[in-house]
Amino acid sequence: MPSELDRERDYVGALYERLDTLKDDARARLAETRRETVGGNHQSRSERDAYARLYEDTLAQLGEVDDRLAFGRLELTDPDDPSISGSGRYRYIGRIGLRDTDHHPILLDWRVPGASAFYQATAATPMGARARRHLTLQGREVTRIEDEVFDPELLGRDDVQLQGEGALMAALTAQRTGRMTDIVATIQAEQDRIIRSALDGILVVQGGPGTGKTAVALHRAAFLLYSHRERLRGSGVLVVGPSRSFLRYIEQVLPSLGESGVVLSSLGGLYPGVEATADDAPATAALKGSGQMADLLRRAVRSRQIAPTEPSDVEIDGERMTVQPGLVAEALKRAQERGKPHNEGRVLFNRYALAALTRQLVDQLRGRGTTIDDADELVLREDVRQSYDVRVLLNTAWIPLSPEKLLEDLYARPNWLASITQRWSPEDRALLRRARGEAFTISDVPLLDEAAELLGEFDTKVDAERRALKQQQKRDIENAERAIENMQVEGLVDARDIAGNFAERAVSLTSAERAADDRTWAYGHVVVDEAQELSPMQWRLLARRCPLRSFTVVGDIAQASSPASATSWDRALQGLLPRRRGAAQAGGSWRLEELTVNYRTPSQIVEYAEATARSTGLEITPSRSVRASEWAVREVSVPGRVQDPAPTVVSAVEADCAVDSGGTLAVIAPEPLVTSLLAALSAAFPGLVADGSSSLTRPISVLSPATSKGLEFDSVVVVDPAGIVARSSRGNASLYVAETRPTQRLTVVSLA
Numbered sequence: 001m002p003s004e005l006d007r008e009r010d011y012v013g014a015l016y017e018r019l020d021t022l023k024d025d026a027r028a029r030l031a032e033t034r035r036e037t038v039g040g041n042h043q044s045r046s047e048r049d050a051y052a053r054l055y056e057d058t059l060a061q062l063g064e065v066d067d068r069l070a071f072g073r074l075e076l077t078d079p080d081d082p083s084i085s086g087s088g089r090y091r092y093i094g095r096i097g098l099r100d101t102d103h104h105p106i107l108l109d110w111r112v113p114g115a116s117a118f119y120q121a122t123a124a125t126p127m128g129a130r131a132r133r134h135l136t137l138q139g140r141e142v143t144r145i146e147d148e149v150f151d152p153e154l155l156g157r158d159d160v161q162l163q164g165e166g167a168l169m170a171a172l173t174a175q176r177t178g179r180m181t182d183i184v185a186t187i188q189a190e191q192d193r194i195i196r197s198a199l200d201g202i203l204v205v206q207g208g209p210g211t212g213k214t215a216v217a218l219h220r221a222a223f224l225l226y227s228h229r230e231r232l233r234g235s236g237v238l239v240v241g242p243s244r245s246f247l248r249y250i251e252q253v254l255p256s257l258g259e260s261g262v263v264l265s266s267l268g269g270l271y272p273g274v275e276a277t278a279d280d281a282p283a284t285a286a287l288k289g290s291g292q293m294a295d296l297l298r299r300a301v302r303s304r305q306i307a308p309t310e311p312s313d314v315e316i317d318g319e320r321m322t323v324q325p326g327l328v329a330e331a332l333k334r335a336q337e338r339g340k341p342h343n344e345g346r347v348l349f350n351r352y353a354l355a356a357l358t359r360q361l362v363d364q365l366r367g368r369g370t371t372i373d374d375a376d377e378l379v380l381r382e383d384v385r386q387s388y389d390v391r392v393l394l395n396t397a398w399i400p401l402s403p404e405k406l407l408e409d410l411y412a413r414p415n416w417l418a419s420i421t422q423r424w425s426p427e428d429r430a431l432l433r434r435a436r437g438e439a440f441t442i443s444d445v446p447l448l449d450e451a452a453e454l455l456g457e458f459d460t461k462v463d464a465e466r467r468a469l470k471q472q473q474k475r476d477i478e479n480a481e482r483a484i485e486n487m488q489v490e491g492l493v494d495a496r497d498i499a500g501n502f503a504e505r506a507v508s509l510t511s512a513e514r515a516a517d518d519r520t521w522a523y524g525h526v527v528v529d530e531a532q533e534l535s536p537m538q539w540r541l542l543a544r545r546c547p548l549r550s551f552t553v554v555g556d557i558a559q560a561s562s563p564a565s566a567t568s569w570d571r572a573l574q575g576l577l578p579r580r581r582g583a584a585q586a587g588g589s590w591r592l593e594e595l596t597v598n599y600r601t602p603s604q605i606v607e608y609a610e611a612t613a614r615s616t617g618l619e620i621t622p623s624r625s626v627r628a629s630e631w632a633v634r635e636v637s638v639p640g641r642v643q644d645p646a647p648t649v650v651s652a653v654e655a656d657c658a659v660d661s662g663g664t665l666a667v668i669a670p671e672p673l674v675t676s677l678l679a680a681l682s683a684a685f686p687g688l689v690a691d692g693s694s695s696l697t698r699p700i701s702v703l704s705p706a707t708s709k710g711l712e713f714d715s716v717v718v719v720d721p722a723g724i725v726a727r728s729s730r731g732n733a734s735l736y737v738a739e740t741r742p743t744q745r746l747t748v749v750s751l752a
């Protein structure tokens with residue numbers, strides 16, 4: 001009689017056979033499309049290219065799910081339970097849904113409602129299941145099965161093996177590669193509930209370090225894209241992380257879950273055309289991040305709409321005329337009353353001013369006895385418009401502005417800044433001082449975006465073209481959806497991607513790339529990771545990216561260490577939920593979920609980090625670690641007379657590599673020490689060392705606490721903890737971040 005393991009091997013083998021057949025189909029269709037003779041009109045050629053891309057994408061996505069295609073099985077109490085699709089006693093759960101040739105489900109996508117019992121069922125609440133089985137695969141072969149039983153009747157059966165949390169422990173203790181992997185096979189019940197929480201509104205997920213917030217946020221993005229296809233396909237999902245290295249760390253998770261169309265952005269990349277990587281000194285970053293910058297920018301824009309104080313002489317096609325300040329002031333006032341953004345208001349201002357100037361010119365000529373009819377008036381109006389003097393006059397009063405120019409001027413012209421910040425101290429003004437031409441910082445990004453909002457489209461023609469393009473894309477998407485329906489590849493390919501291929505202007509762009517390029521794109525959902533770090537100005541930017549206010553906000557208030565970050569979620573979210581008079585609750589609430597189990601860090605390191613946090617006055621939410629490791633935290637001191645900590649750090653790294661040389665290790669030190677430690681370690685370990693921004697896949701990374709945010713390593717060496725604490729008013733939070741990065745070992749190197 002075949003064993004249970006053999007039976008599972010056969011079943012999973014059949015699933016892979018089905019996967020291969022689907023791949024072969026896609027491959028054959030791709031070859032056929034490519035073979036079709038070149039020719040036809042442009043439309044048919046671009047359609048053929050679009051289909052070729054569709055098959056390529058399908059193949060790539062089927063390839064992505066090859067690893068651990070199926071990972072679980074539910075045994076049902078009622079084999080015909082209508083809430084769980086399929087028939088028979090068992091439901092297999094995997095990365096995608098598969099049907100056999102008769103269209104019967106043979107594998108359930110982990111995201112369908114019927115699969116939730118796999119993650120959430122307990123003996124107390126079995127959710128229609130009698131037992132849950134975890135399948136561990138190596139390559140395509142099932143190597144282990146573990147069962148959890150909810151129905152006492154099954155306990156006596158000898159084909160059931162009780163193995164507890166083996167799959168989870170195997171995942172948690174696996175060596176880290178520098179890239180985050182999905183946790184789809186071992187999602188825990190408290191995490192699953194958050195992943196499947198409703199799309200609408202603002203969901204805040206608070207949890208200490210290592211509680212799986214990032215993992216949950218990414219799986220939630222995949223879940224929402226799958227379950228709300230209709231709504232999110234058109235608008236997309238934006239995932240925001242703290243830095244580029246963090247994005248590199250997480251970038252493989254969503255593709256491995258079959259979702260490639262999500263826009264990932266760092267805080268420095270949220271304004272199209274600017275990729276800011278450096279940040280300002282803490283005091284400047286705190287000021288730039290504060291809500292008062294929104295008022296300042298509003299005043300700055302308004303101060304660029306200014307009537308002259310003296311009469312101006314202008315020449316219009318040989319005729320001289322004196323323009324009183326009141327004429328310009330009146331046109332300004334009328335245009336401002338319309339409440340348009342600056343550049344759009346300028347069009348109105350020009351129109352009002354030109355009409356008034358033409359009237360004055362006509363009156364002046366008539367006053368001299370010239371007869372002027374309607375046709376003459378039109379010609380005169382054109383003369384007024386073309387007059388160089390008039391153009392200078394109107395441009396001086398209301399010049400078109402780009403966000404970049406506005407911000408550069410604000411930083412580089414102290415007198416102008418002083419004139420609109422009368423209540424500021426000179427020290428605060430000095431914090432903004434900056435020479436022209438210097439690269440924008442991460443804190444400038446939300447200011448550029450705010451300015452763009454106040455200024456409106458720089459060139460109104462661009463606006464009209466963009467609208468026309470959006471219309472065309474809508475038609476293309478409808479066509480593509482019909483095509484997908486005919487090909488039965490639903491769920492694997494995005495109609496927007498194919499539509500992108502139909503659209504002549506965007507042949508090589510995916511919908512995600514188009515969204516990332518478009519500042520005014522309204523996303524259907526936004527996921528913000530390490531959200532405790534965001535400044536009020538960054539929250540204002542994100543609010544504009546999602547007018548529906550559908551957000552997943554994940555973070556840990558205790559880890560907040562950036563200069564403009566908030567001290568509570570209520571405060572942090574004020575930027576997302578502007579209080580409207582008389583509508584205190586209208587769209588103004590958010591819901592909180594908490595994660596309490598630390599999956600990353602062994603208990604002895606958690607205890608050490610929490611004790612340090614308390615001793616430095618940091619309020620933390622204690623978390624419970626799921627495991628202990630065999631290594632105690634090591635404390636090392638740099639000998640008293642030695643100035644340079646590098647040799648001690650090199651020895652600490654050597655000692656750690658002697659324990660286990662195969663994993664990833666991070667040296668986390670105060671910012672000023674990073675460069676010298678990088679040099680010393682690179683010399684000691686040639687070819688093995690990288691700084692955080694270049695690569696996390698090298699075995700050894702040298703990072704500051706800020707760049708280590710959200711990352712994890714098998715081993716961590718924290719250098720000069722007192723120096724980290726002393727660096728800023730939130731230095732204690734930075735140290736807590738640093739000490740909670742390891743999955744196995746922590747060494748702390750203190751300076752004497």
Ligand SMILES: Nc1ncnc2c1ncn2[C@@H]1O[C@H](COP(=O)(O)OP(=O)(O)OP(=O)(O)O)[C@@H](O)[C@H]1O
Pocket residue numbers: 168171172181182183186187188191207208209210211212213214215216556599600709710711712740
């Ligand atoms: N259910 C799970 N199964 C397997 N691994 C898990 C699970 N939950 C979390 N992990 C792992 O635990 C580690 C920590 O998760 P994650 O980085 O999401 O935590 P975090 O709460 O975002 O941490 P931090 O706040 O420190 O950045 C990751 O390696 C993640 O893959």
